[in-house]
Amino acid sequence: MSVDSYKLAAARHALKFVEPKMRLGLGTGSTASLFVELLGEEVRGGLQVLCVPTSEATRALAARLGIPLTTLDETPLLDLTIDGADELDNELRLIKGGGGALLREKIVATASDRMIVIADASKRVEKLGAFPLPVEVARFGVTATRNMIEMLAADSGCQGEIKLRIGSDGNPFITDGGNYIFDCAFGAIDDPESLDEALKFIPGVVENGLFLGIADIAVIGGPDGLAVIEASYGESQEAV
Structure with missing residues (x-):
């Protein structure tokens, strides 16, 4: 099958x-x-x-x-x-x-x-994180938001490449809500709850993909x- x-x-x-x-x-x-x-x-x-x-x-x-x-x-x-x-x-x-x-x-x-x-x-x-974590962000101040994601994720034990998602047209992917998405290749996420809370502190983060x-x-x-x-x-x- x-x-x-x-x-x-x-x-x-x-x-x-x-x-x-x-x-x-x-x-x-x-x-x-x-x-x-x-x-x-x-x-x-x-x-x-x-x-x-x-x-x-x-x-x-x-x-x-x-x-x-x-x-x-x-x-x-x-x-x-x-x-x-x-x-x-x-x-x-x-x-x-x-x-x-x-x-x-x-x-x-x-x-x-x-x-x-x-x-x-x-x-x-067994452990979340092999799939890069999507983080939806406001388009205003996107570089500053990316830097904050990197810093606070590291405080939660998560490090890795954070890439702006690109659409099929070669431009930044835009969600139905008009926002951008960063795909965060953190690898294994040892403490999803801690990372979730950290991301919620960032004003430019609209939502993250941890459910x-x-x-x-x-x-x-x-x-x-x-x-x-x-x-x-x-x-x-x-x-x-």
């Missing part, structure tokens, strides 16, 4: 958590898009849901599939968000933002009663089948 089939299996299993008339947050990225496509099939079959997309790309996909959409201004409380991850550890701490939608993803996830992460087994790690204490369940597809991890206040239980 291929990685895409593992992603599809995780996305299909996540549909089991969706109930009629739920208010859903729809994630961004390749695995989340598979879930949106599957949800679209259910909607065409009569399932009633109301959804908030986490990016303009997801909004366009969901609209094309006929999924009813709303906004957090109109529907500020959601039942469930289903989204992917670039990395997740055994405590369901995540790195997200590879697709550039981390700010909206975090806003939508924290507006939900529960968040379910769907991923293939390659995204599961800590947000995910409730992870559904992971892999060569050994599906693994379901349920978080419980820093502890986790796994069922296959």
Whole structure:
């Protein structure tokens, strides 16, 4: 089986958590898009849901599939968000933002009663950090913000190359919110909570890609089948 089939299996299993008339947050990225496509099939079959997309790309996909959409201004409380991850550890701490939608993803996830992460087994790690941490920043004073990220990350035990993300057009990548993203290749992050707190001290940082204490369940597809991890206040239980 291929990685895409593992992603599809995780996305299909996540549909089991969706109930009629739920208010859903729809994630961004390749695995989340598979879930949106599957949800679209259910909607065409009569399932009633109301959804908030986490990016303009997801909004366009969901609209094309006929999924009813709303906004957090109109529907500020959601039942469930289903989204992917670039990395997740055994405590369901995540790195997200590879697709550039981390700010909206975090806003939508924290507006939900529960968040379910769907991923293939390659995204599961013992320690976060092999995937460069995305940090969304205001465009004003971007060099000063980068220097502050480097300094405060080092105080948290994290060092490595901090690169401004470049888009396919050769210009700096701009998020849906009009911001830039630094991709921080820190390597293993020994204390994600400390780094998260440090980044929050920097005025130019809009948000970072560490999702800590947000995910409730992870559904992971892999060569050994599906693994379901349920978080419980820093502890986790796994069922296959």
